[in-house]
Amino acid sequence: MSQAVPSDPEPCSNSGPPSEHAPHADPVQDDSTLLEKPTAILEPVLPTESGDFPDSAVKTAQVEATTKVEAPEAPSEAPVEDQVVECDQALSLEPDPESLEEEKTSVQQKEQGWGGWSTWGKSLLSSATSSVGHSLTTVKVKAGEALRLHKTSVGEEALEEVDEGEGEKKDGGGDPDRSSSEESSPASTAPAASSGRGVFSTITHAVQNTGKSVISGGLDALEFIGKKTMNVLAESDPGFKKTKTLMQKTASLSQMLREAKEKERARLSNQPLSAPTAHYGILFDDYQGLSHLEALEILSNESEAKVQAFLSSLTEEEQEEVKKELIFIKEIFIKQDEEQEGEETGGETKDNAADGEEFVSVLTELLFELHVAATPDKLNKARLRAHEWVNKVEQPGGEAFSAESREDQNDDDQNTEEEKKTNEEERHDDKRSVEGEEAKDGDLRTVEAIYLSSVGSLAEVTARSIEQLHKVAELILHGQEQEKPARDQAQILTKLTCAMCKEVDCLTKRFSGSLLLLGAQRKAEELNPLVDSVLQEGTNSTNYIHNAFQLLLPVLQISHIQSQQRQPAAEPTAQLQH
């Protein structure tokens, strides 16, 4: 995507900082934070660091979430913050059976379509509803308060808040362009039936009122969608009606992405390919990344529902027991995240995967350890291609590689994988614009060519990583007998995800490095947007992968439950002590 194109100051501002700032600052922090944004923006431009912060954002948030989980019980008391905590309960299997059941059903009813996000979304709805719902007539005002309330009360509830923020962000992102026809919608919304929509509307309103700068408010959601596509969304859907409808019916990450992508595609079809624009979202979909993500969301949702159903079928004591185990698994997800974060911030020397073999062997080994019959072939091929390509770029005096290697890619795809026509067409498009540049500069190693290939490679590797995680989820659920305890699988999966993200980071760095190297004589205002954009897509990529990973948690939990049921003889506590 071409977010970083300089003429578009707005998007630029939301591009970089979000991920960095989102972590602790609560999502709804908008009003105040927006003011800080501009300064922060500069940081992400630095090539090397950027890859990491999204992770840390998620991680820190999670850590905090866990702490809460660990609190032995007492779900139904906390009054104000409970709204937020509620979400946590559903996720973290808090004891109280009643509230549990309630949650379960409400989650199911409201958000069949949500993935691991469902609970977050739900908490958004419930908290926003309760703070807003009292007087629908003064919704606008209230919404503003609600936002502020979140901001202040949230502090520790980083995870939920961040996530809520994402939800809001998504909706709010396109908001600035909302037509005024929407204004009346919140007030007229029937409270019970469409509380969800009402809330969204109010939120969008508040966001709208605070102005465009909210978009740059530093939330991860924008990262996911990509600010450019967000703009496109808003442009081509001024009333935001369609997206709103979508949000309210089935808002899941994959759907949001799909929407955004289609908008972008539509926009492109009406636009001459003059500027070099790389379309991450479109490519990501062409590599079936969206479909795999959507399918993974489905599995995650169903697993979550099954876990909740199972828990509610137990007596209180049994429940406590099982919950302990489930939380144990969850903690592995989170703990490893922490470690990973430490590692990443600790050293930038993690590029070891760059030389090729390591990543492959790590991946293969981890998949083998999982005891599920998943092979990393596709992912390996994708990342190999990416590295080969960037190797060529980095070789001084390399010639005519970019268009060529892209053709190789196509051939490969055709022979080895079921790559789609659309994909090829897309690439042809890319090529066309690349060739245009060539004609101009007489050099194939233009920064534009490198930029396009970089984004394409990131999209491919990310799509394959998510496909990999999806396959793993399917195989875990498929497992006839539990080959490996869920807690071990959780550990391995965390490592696997970590390896994938590192790989993406590494690729991102190499890409941006090549851009800087070969664009050395270019003007900064030409070069920087491209570098920014690559860095940002790298961040997006690791975010996608991380979110896909989080979707695996319910899958492992239900797998654990099922294996326990299969072999009731096994002492659950004994297992836990390892």
Added chain:
Amino acid sequence: MAYAYLFKYIIIGDTGVGKSCLLLQFTDKRFQPVHDLTIGVEFGARMITIDGKQIKLQIWDTAGQESFRSITRSYYRGAAGALLVYDITRRDTFNHLTTWLEDARQHSNSNMVIMLIGNKSDLESRREVKKEEGEAFAREHGLVFMETSAKTASNVEEAFINTAKEIYEKIQEGVFDINNEANGIKIGPQHPTTNSPISSNQGGQHAGGGCC
């Protein structure tokens, strides 16, 4: 390559009947005699044109193995069309159709268009299921029927496209609520132009506006 509509399809049926090969033939126009067992679900997509409109088919090619059944069932929901495939050279695959059909009906929306496909029509000498039987089954259960060969590409296009036509007609008739994505239909980004015929059917703007 913007589309007017996106239809989600699922391909279901016993293992080895040629589901993945049908998909490959449809999306890539090629045939692979040996295909890996599908794990869970794989995907394919292709653009087709119906009534002058670009329609994107997003196809979920499910694993046929019994052991994957509980997983693949999860994917049925939200499909607008289903290709229910059996192998004309293996009667057991035909015999299992009832189970598949029940499963599909139970886990997807009731308007889903189901196309019954007797695949491997090129293997006439090994035929175990008469074409008439397939037709009868389809008639009995209200399905569309077709014999195809993923190998020779015979009827493959038709199978996918006719299903889409059927869905498209249902949209025109207002049977499908195109704004409910649980129906497996999404409106493309060019809605201003593509929507007009439909919205006239449904009276006014697409449903999203209704609740505002």
